[in-house]
Amino acid sequence: MITPPRALIAEVTHRCPLHCVYCSNPVQLQAIELPTDSWARVISDAAALGCWHLHLTGGEPLARRDIEELAQTGHDAGLYVNLITSGVGLSAGRLQRLVEAGLDHIQLSFQDSREAPANVFAGARAHAHKLEVAARIREHRVAFTVNLVVHRGNLDHLNELIGLAEDLQADRLEIAHVQYYGYAVENRDRLLPTRSQLEASIAIVEKARERLEGKMRIDFVLPDYYARFPKACMGGWGQGLILVDPAGRAMPCHAAGVIPGMSFDSVEEHSLARIWEYSGAFTRFRGDEWMREPCRSCERKAIDFGGCRCQAMILAGDAAATDPVCTKSPQRSLVDAIVDRVNREPAVTEAGDWVYRIGPSNKVPTC
Amino acid sequence: MTPPSMTNRPALRPGCRLSPASNPESLLLIPEGALRLQGPGRQILELCDGRRTLAEIVEELYRLFPSADASLIAGEAVSFLERLHAKGTVEFL
Numbered sequence: 001m002i003t004p005p006r007a008l009i010a011e012v013t014h015r016c017p018l019h020c021v022y023c024s025n026p027v028q029l030q031a032i033e034l035p036t037d038s039w040a041r042v043i044s045d046a047a048a049l050g051c052w053h054l055h056l057t058g059g060e061p062l063a064r065r066d067i068e069e070l071a072q073t074g075h076d077a078g079l080y081v082n083l084i085t086s087g088v089g090l091s092a093g094r095l096q097r098l099v100e101a102g103l104d105h106i107q108l109s110f111q112d113s114r115e116a117p118a119n120v121f122a123g124a125r126a127h128a129h130k131l132e133v134a135a136r137i138r139e140h141r142v143a144f145t146v147n148l149v150v151h152r153g154n155l156d157h158l159n160e161l162i163g164l165a166e167d168l169q170a171d172r173l174e175i176a177h178v179q180y181y182g183y184a185v186e187n188r189d190r191l192l193p194t195r196s197q198l199e200a201s202i203a204i205v206e207k208a209r210e211r212l213e214g215k216m217r218i219d220f221v222l223p224d225y226y227a228r229f230p231k232a233c234m235g236g237w238g239q240g241l242i243l244v245d246p247a248g249r250a251m252p253c254h255a256a257g258v259i260p261g262m263s264f265d266s267v268e269e270h271s272l273a274r275i276w277e278y279s280g281a282f283t284r285f286r287g288d289e290w291m292r293e294p295c296r297s298c299e300r301k302a303i304d305f306g307g308c309r310c311q312a313m314i315l316a317g318d319a320a321a322t323d324p325v326c327t328k329s330p331q332r333s334l335v336d337a338i339v340d341r342v343n344r345e346p347a348v349t350e351a352g353d354w355v356y357r358i359g360p361s362n363k364v365p366t367c
Numbered sequence: 368m369t370p371p372s373m374t375n376r377p378a379l380r381p382g383c384r385l386s387p388a389s390n391p392e393s394l395l396l397i398p399e400g401a402l403r404l405q406g407p408g409r410q411i412l413e414l415c416d417g418r419r420t421l422a423e424i425v426e427e428l429y430r431l432f433p434s435a436d437a438s439l440i441a442g443e444a445v446s447f448l449e450r451l452h453a454k455g456t457v458e459f460l
Contacts, residue, residue: 006401052386052394052401078387080396105382105398143382143398171380171455172398217455219399 002238002277002286004050008079009243011254012039012056012070015063016357017088019123020111022149022184022191023357025059026257032247036066038268040073042244045272047077051242054079059246062089068097075102082107084147087133088126095136105143107174108134112153113160121153123356134168145172150201151191152346158201162208166216175205176221181255185314186355192342198226225335229300230307230323237309238282242272250275252282255310259319285309290320294328370449371421375459377448378417383456385412397456407432411444417460421445 014029034042043054054074061067062085074081082105083098110130112118118127137144146165150158158175165173177198178184178191193201205220212218224231234241234253243251249264250272256262265279276282284290288301295306306312307323315324315334322329371377379395386394386401393409395402404412410431414424425441432440451457 052396053399078390080384080401082398104384104396107398141381143380145398171382214452214455 003240005046005242005276006051006240007053007055007242008043008046008051008272009055009057009241009254010039010043010061010070011243011245012058012061012067013063013246014059016058016060016086017063017124018060018086018126019356019358020149020183021121021123021187021354021356022151022178022182024179024182024184024254025357026255027182027186028257029059029357030246033064034244034246034248034268036069038248039066039070042248042267042272043070043073043079044077045267046242047074047079049273049276052080053082055082055084057084060086060088062094068094068101071098071103072101075104080104085109086122086126087130088124090133090136092136095140099140099142103142105145106137107145107147108137109147109149110161110164111149113157113164117154120351120354123354131168134170138169143171144169145174146170147174147176149176149178150193151178152193152197152342153191153349155193155197155201158204162204162218166212170216172217172219174219174221175201176219177201177223179221179223180225180314181258181310183355183357188338189342189347190349190353192225192338193223194343194346195226195339198223224307224311224323224325225339227325228327230304230311230326232304233308233311233323236305237285238276239286239305242276242282250279250281252285253310256281258310259313285319292320292322294330295322298328371445371452371459373422373425374420376417376420377415377424377457377459379412379415380456380458385409395451395456397454402451402454402456407444408447411447415448415457421448421459 013033014025071081081103083103084107087108111121115127119125146168148161180188184191205218209218238252243254244267245251248267250267251264262281264281265275291306295301307326309319312321312323313319316331324331324334383397386396393404395404414427425444428440428444429437448457
């Protein structure tokens with residue numbers, strides 16, 4: 001018997017008013033979107049299957065007019081409902097309706113503590129609006145997380161960023177170093193922090209955690225290119241999370257589309273329970289049967305599951321390889337070369353150098 | 368942190384709530400996770416409504432668990448709530 005998923009990640013749309021230079025959405029964005037009743041069925045199925053959490057994400061989930069209705073469906077099914085948003089489109093009225101629908105948690109992203117660079121990283125003039133939205137959120141009794149994606153361009157403002165989250169009275173602060181998927185791969189040499197920046201960030205977070213204990217919880221995600229061992233990506237392939245993309249394709253993670261030969265079953269054709277148990281996309285790397293050496297005999301295989309399959313694909317061109325960030329990987333030199341290059345000569349990035357996330361149905365940002 | 372006083376009124380933080388009673392497992396659902404509740408955990412948290420003081424909660428627990436050692440109940444309930452406070456899921460109003 002396979003353990004059920006604990007969270008449904010509902011990527012309800014890929015439309016987004018922001019164009020973040022590290023967006024983890026696939027570079028091939030999905031223009032087709034499931035209708036409301038299909039999403040409602042998927043959400044109810046997820047609860048019946050054993051999920052605890054519903055993450056409404058995108059793109060920008062508020063780009064859909066029915067997001068209040070989907071939050072209500074999740075709440076009625078007994079799920080803990082989380083909205084992951086840029087804040088764009090979160091008017092006082094919509095926020096009120098979402099809270100009334102039973103929304104438990106809002107995660108609001110910021111791109112920097114300073115307006116000008118924040119707008120450059122987002123490819124949109126959104127920062128000032130986000131500040132207004134944050135104040136609005138705090139008027140409601142809902143968990144409020146500030147999400148900060150950090151990288152070479154904003155890491156020197158980390159103390160300021162933590163101060164911003166405090167000023168906004170966040171319950172929780174998520175500081176995540178960029179992970180290199182989607183658009184972040186395109187901008188990798190501009191985003192990867194230097195080793196001294198990384199070390200400084202670890203010390204700053206440690207201090208802030210101590211100071212803010214019991215007031216604001218801080219979750220911190222490190223850049224795995226600097227790690228000795230890979231991250232336990234998604235808590236293991238097909239172990240606890242199921243993602244459904246805008247078109248209704250069920251995936252073990254948001255980046256799995258980079259792996260050749262994957263076929264993702266549609267929630268329009270199969271039940272979520274059936275997909276979870278039998279879909280080839282989920283069984284392909286579930287457990288350890290697929291592993292080769294050095295993973296197969298590694299004592300850490302039950303800890304990190306060989307790392308991330310998508311990262312193995314992106315870096316080594318082989319999804320079944322050991323994640324190249326692992327020091328035991330025969331391909332670790334691929335990662336070292338990138339890290340060395342960035343530390344030797346961190347490129348100076350001009351605003352015009354960025355590759356922005358564009359589409360579907362978006363114009364090139366003018367910022 | 369300084370330990371809570373018996374006049375504090377513990378409450379779950381926003382976005383922290385008990386799983387519906389219909390769930391097979393008793394959980395404290397929190398942002399990005401869940402904590403499994405064991406023993407009297409659920410009963411303690413059901414009393415943390417932001418209105419009852421810690422002293423009143425302990426009184427209630429004496430009534431709910433008449434056969435248990437009274438001093439043990441108070442000590443365990445307080446340390447349980449302190450642990451949840453450190454995790455950012457309980458506040459002492």
